[in-house]
Amino acid sequence: MADRLMEGIRVLDFTDFLAGPYLGMYFADMGADVIKIENCKTGNFTRNARPKDPNTGISMYWNNLNRGKRCVAIDLKTPEGKEIFAELVKSADVLIENNRPGVMDRLGFGWEACNEMNPRLIYASISGFGQTGRNAYKPGYDLIAQAQGGAMSVTGWPDGEATRSGLAVGDMFGALNAGVGICASLYKRELTGKGNRIDVALVDSIVSAMEAKIMTYFNENHKIYGRWGNKYSASSPYDSFYAKDTTFVIASGTDKHWGLLCDAMGHPEYKEDPRFCDTETRKKNDKYLREVIHAWTADKTAAECVEIIDKAGVPAARIYNVEDVVTDPGIAIDREMIVKVKAPAAHPEAGEDGELTVVGNPIKMPLTPMQYGQAAGDIGADNTEILKELGFTDEQLADFREKKVIN
């Protein structure tokens, strides 16, 4: 059995929606004991989010993100609920939360309180605008971060509207930034014995990813980078193009790529064409460049174009839809990006043959591979097991249940 990177690490995943659960999923995939903490009355909001498994109605939005986690559910407004949460904090290595700033303090489990209970705890908060600064109070979902971080202003077509990325890039960047901070802090804790405080904002995460666009503002007379459609500003041809059936992309990064593309199109003379001799010239003559490429693509399908260009050693790709992605064996099978998890114990009829299909983890580490285990259970499914591990007795559990502190 291969090593698992996070064996022995306990992560409290007190999160809902997308960013927090996505990050908790990484720790579960890496072998941590990830405990999902939910409100015992309603559970996570996204337990009701579509799509749902047709056999059982359980949310596959939720199950993809929460595979491999154990589930505890408590009423945090009761003193007993707080006692349970405190025991969880004392037992844990990492806590991830994505509540609005201030909520954790009001519950009695802000950073200072938790650090006092467990100085080794690494405490990570993911929020729209961060824990500090004049915007901290503002609620922020992914769409807000894509808007206020600047991403929408640079996505879309020059003559069209500001456009969000179809991926929840604010949530995802936020999750992964918190992940880097947590793992770096776990490393450091081995040297110092001390926990850490991590504060990641979705907006900041988008701003960081704006990189060269912000540099352009400061170094080119406050020029405001706009929307370029599918073109990039630094290379050419680096764009989508029409074939006879649909569009595809060519990503020629260098003059060498352009030369290979000219040969592949059967027009070596374009290499010497003064309109196309270097990147800057090709960018300036984009209209003509697109004409000569489209003259070649017009009688071919996108797949044919990509095959020819790929053989020539120039980066090109079809624009995959979801079905293309999940049925490409190079992605789904070779790279294990479509994988199965065991159905939850309480829902053996879920999925197919007792297995649910989920998306694989993108970090491939052959010596310490990701492992996907079992889908998570219902709200509080592991209450008894986890509370007994924490030292609570059967009598206490019965009392908690009677008082509706747990379900």
Added chain:
Amino acid sequence: MADRLMEGIRVLDFTDFLAGPYLGMYFADMGADVIKIENCKTGNFTRNARPKDPNTGISMYWNNLNRGKRCVAIDLKTPEGKEIFAELVKSADVLIENNRPGVMDRLGFGWEACNEMNPRLIYASISGFGQTGRNAYKPGYDLIAQAQGGAMSVTGWPDGEATRSGLAVGDMFGALNAGVGICASLYKRELTGKGNRIDVALVDSIVSAMEAKIMTYFNENHKIYGRWGNKYSASSPYDSFYAKDTTFVIASGTDKHWGLLCDAMGHPEYKEDPRFCDTETRKKNDKYLREVIHAWTADKTAAECVEIIDKAGVPAARIYNVEDVVTDPGIAIDREMIVKVKAPAAHPEAGEDGELTVVGNPIKMPLTPMQYGQAAGDIGADNTEILKELGFTDEQLADFREKKVIN
């Protein structure tokens, strides 16, 4: 002086373009000794990428990503260059490379060779399609990953073309995934003494971020998720809207948010309106929903709308352009997302008052804050210093320079 998370960790950053340098930047910000390794003849391709500092012409695309690194430059085709590279490998904790799969092996510095030289080395490769599988040979830039990972098919307008995100989301997700893998492996190495192999593909990173869209395919009769413009499929109203001057976004996640929005618009009766009573109904009656919202926004600016909705406690935001982002004190100052680094020693006239403006790191850790130090130098600027640290003598350095092994 605050602790720095990566103090004492040496990272070899043998990368170009965006993903690898962006990740190396994180380690430099966290206090690692990051050594940028370049070809001594040409240096990084992106040292020529715009935008450029107007005073010196140095690339600020490059300098944003490479602040805080030291620069070594060698000719890896020579035996002496290989000897220097081997000494660097032996001295390092982490190596990041983003060459096309196979290149490192041909140079003699693939994973197996480096692992033999230094069993504690954590060796991370970032590539378009990964190190394994039938697509491994294919070159892949960000545009290719956005196309073949499925992101473009879900970005843009229902009646429009597949659209790339204006951010290089393939590169960024790839960088951060490798970052999680590296930091997790640094933690684990403290327990085992062993290095690790990390293989991240831009395409896989995009596929993972497709999450619910892929779940929809497998659980709703192979339905192919398309382009939704700025709407989300799970909430309503959660979209961009027109004000009298420009567009802005509202991200109402729940029925409670909708109720607060109705009150803020002065139309509490919409709360009882059967067209709008819950999320599914509002989604179905989107046309009417947009009509009633636009009736209210028509005589207000986007800023006025956002101010009113924000006060009501409902997430809303202006769609910031780059200038809005960098001049918002809540982002630039309070969250330290616009910061300064010292100009490189060889270019004291760079920037303003000896400082260059760059983008702050989005991981905020008050106990172990990011620190930005100095802009990196020219190609091979730290050759002498680094090679002497490795134990090479003045005589050897002179010999290397004569043979053009280093610059």
